[in-house]
Amino acid sequence: MADAPFFQAISITKTYPGATASGVKNISLDIEQSKITAIIGSSGSGKSTLLKLLYGLMSPDEGVVNFRGERIWGPEEKLIPGHDSMKMVTQHTDDLNLFANVWDNVAAMLPSTNVKLKEEKTEQVLTQLNMMQLVKQRVADLSGGEKQRVAIARAIITRPEVLLLDEPFNQVDTSFREGLQHDIRQIVKETGLTVVMVSHDPAEVLSMADELIVIKDGGIVESGHPKSLYKNPLNLYTAELLSNCNILNTEEAKVCGMQTAKEYIVVYPEWIRISKVLATNSWTVKQVLFKGFYEDLILENQGVLLRVVNDESEKYTEGDLIGIRIKKWLEY
Numbered sequence: 001m002a003d004a005p006f007f008q009a010i011s012i013t014k015t016y017p018g019a020t021a022s023g024v025k026n027i028s029l030d031i032e033q034s035k036i037t038a039i040i041g042s043s044g045s046g047k048s049t050l051l052k053l054l055y056g057l058m059s060p061d062e063g064v065v066n067f068r069g070e071r072i073w074g075p076e077e078k079l080i081p082g083h084d085s086m087k088m089v090t091q092h093t094d095d096l097n098l099f100a101n102v103w104d105n106v107a108a109m110l111p112s113t114n115v116k117l118k119e120e121k122t123e124q125v126l127t128q129l130n131m132m133q134l135v136k137q138r139v140a141d142l143s144g145g146e147k148q149r150v151a152i153a154r155a156i157i158t159r160p161e162v163l164l165l166d167e168p169f170n171q172v173d174t175s176f177r178e179g180l181q182h183d184i185r186q187i188v189k190e191t192g193l194t195v196v197m198v199s200h201d202p203a204e205v206l207s208m209a210d211e212l213i214v215i216k217d218g219g220i221v222e223s224g225h226p227k228s229l230y231k232n233p234l235n236l237y238t239a240e241l242l243s244n245c246n247i248l249n250t251e252e253a254k255v256c257g258m259q260t261a262k263e264y265i266v267v268y269p270e271w272i273r274i275s276k277v278l279a280t281n282s283w284t285v286k287q288v289l290f291k292g293f294y295e296d297l298i299l300e301n302q303g304v305l306l307r308v309v310n311d312e313s314e315k316y317t318e319g320d321l322i323g324i325r326i327k328k329w330l331e332y
Ligand code: ADP
Pocket: 016, 017, 019, 021, 022, 023, 041, 042, 043, 044, 045, 046, 047, 048, 049, 050
């Protein structure tokens, strides 16, 4: 089937027994080859369920998942659950051999029929994931982030076509996380690997994804390029997931000098200008939250709180009176 879509879910539904609102409902999606597709949603929105359905760890009650034009087999049809051309990595790195070293953990995924090839491939993958300096270390002695790298190396050394990631960076410290995210992007670029990842972390999906799908209560609410979803989310839910935004009801909006016929106004912290010299200095600095090279200020006026980004660190202190100007907002 030359023209079959690469990887596709058509109207899949999976409800867990006993639970009324659970699992996923009527989801259709297309996953593009050699791209990173990220699925974001709040906790319990159905992300893990969706990933298991895509991989074949579960069968949908209705609908079908196709990979290269063929239906994915569920666990009742297949001896070893999970599609052979795919690998899945979750936060649980249970299948690592803690007492073997990094090299052996990764090399063990390949057959020993060609020892030279096995060595070459192991070195290649460990290099791609920046782990050559760790090869002799026992996995038990590694940090959470390093263990996660071993799990990913084990997953990709067999050259799957699709790598499925279920919040794999949750336990990884921020500094480590960015390196790992970059390395995965690089592998996608170099090898044409297709990645489907689920996460509830906006920083992760915004920096990694080529395509972003937002799910809520088991259904897709919107999808698109991360940048356009961030700038112009169709739903309040999406704005809340992607930004640490200010959500104001009509009364609160009035305090900020805005009128709306809708229910809510959303203002991202970076859309607010602040100044001590504006004529209307009616906002009090309640808190200064140090963020490294910038600060978040929490401002208060008539009981309304606003989070504002301030890139002139240390200019304001708690108790200061300042003025604001809102450059952009969204209405819902
Ligand atoms: P997420 O990964 O987005 O947190 P899940 O896919 O794990 O969400 O779960 C989606 C919904 O289905 C949740 O309401 C969850 O409680 C429910 N659920 C998940 N697994 C089961 C299960 N095995 N039995 C019953 N309900 C489940």
